[in-house]
Amino acid sequence: MQTQTTPTAPQPQASGRSLEHPRREAIRLEDVLHALSDPMRMRVVRTLAEETCELSCSVFDLPVSKSTTTHHFRVLRECGVIHQIYRGTAKMNALRRADLDALFPGLLDSVLAAAALQEGRLGGDGS
Amino acid sequence: MQTQTTPTAPQPQASGRSLEHPRREAIRLEDVLHALSDPMRMRVVRTLAEETCELSCSVFDLPVSKSTTTHHFRVLRECGVIHQIYRGTAKMNALRRADLDALFPGLLDSVLAAAALQEGRLGGDGS
């Protein structure tokens, strides 16, 4: 399911401004746990984990305002959980799986599994 | 290693006031992650995980005031991470391993392993 338009020209690549990402070694466990302790951000991370490709911010459609959405994505990026790049007008998001797995082996998987299990227990709506 | 005084009377058991603990099913992943995202509380949990027996609050000697210590233990109890009972003048703490492992398999272990790994990376002092 690729989104290419022209076979010859590559699609809009990393354009314009640059985003700051922490280096792998600078990622801190406390920050990651804190980032994941917010339901909105957990939702983003779970969605990102299900997909293999990058997702733009807009596909998430969180039940909060646009500025709050921006805020949550920024928290996730600044603590090293996701990687973001600009692609045309969109900003693409991807989980930093390799970095997280290298730093904290098994952590992401057990958190994701725990979230899925809890969602099952609570009937899926989380309330 | 019992602390009995009289052969007839059992040692200081769960005395006086009662402490509220969430039922196993009421433990929420967000709350656990939030609780663990604080360095002070992580330290407590890691120490508790190393010991097999209960530990009193006072053996931790956290670099914060007594009231702050009380606060952190309360957060840990109320979110279901630890179990506390009064035993004489002391308050004994234990990790709710069985509950956490049942609810979130592998989570606690990977968090503890991640904390240990990170401590190694950062040289042990965590700063």
Added chain:
DNA sequence: CAAGTAGTACGGCGATCGTCAAACTACACT
């Protein structure tokens, strides 16, 4: 160029957080 789309920056708001000191309660031991 104009219009539209995707996301940002900048306050500001109320709630929560981590922290403390001071006064207090509960229990043990002399």
Added chain:
DNA sequence: AGTGTAGTTTGACGATCGCCGTACTACTTG
């Protein structure tokens, strides 16, 4: 009874959090 030890409660503080709306920038497409 009196002293000491362990932990609690309250109220306060500054910092951070999650959230919003408004105004803005960057890119795409007509």
